Amino acid sequence: MGLNLDDKKAVVAEVSAEIANAQSIIVAEYRGLEVSDITALRANARKAGVYLRVLKNTLVRRAVAGTPFEGLADKMVGPLIYGISKDPVGAAKVLHDFGKGNQKLAIIAGAMPNYVMDVNGVKALASMPSREELLSKLLGTMQAPITQFVRTLNEVPTKFVRGLAAVRDAKETA
Secondary structure, three states: OOOOHHHHHHHHHHHHHHHHOOOEEEEEEOOOOOHHHHHHHHHHHHHHOEEEEEOOHHHHHHHHOOOOOHHHHHHOOOOEEEEEEOOOOHHHHHHHHHHHHOOOOEEEEEEEOOEEEOHHHHHHHHHOOOHHHHHHHHHHHHHHHHHHHHHHHHHHHHHHHHHHHHHHHHHHHO
């Protein structure tokens, strides 16, 4: 059953709101996927904070018109599922990882603001660490010298106490 005009406007408004905050949009063809597979994909997307939805291409074209993702409109052909993410890597990771296990999901293209990617670009984006991973690596790198310095400072009294314990043990045995 088709959507009436008010429903179409609501969908375009919803997608436009998601696109306004998006850092990446990934488009994949889902032809032949079973309902259980799409349900699992949606669950993975929800966990990763990715807006994932099957939409009519004409409605998405209207939503991306006039945005930095406008160049993606040429790739919107066929039965597509759209992954929209605030994290530049999030949608690419979710769809790419799911596509590894299920050959029926084929990534068509992707876009970052003012930049359209092909399949290889999306795969390269998916292989990058996420923002949280990069921040944790940076924090670990920043903490390493401080941690080592504290260990070194702690070693002086520890050696002193071990030395006193060795002198005490030597006097007790003598």
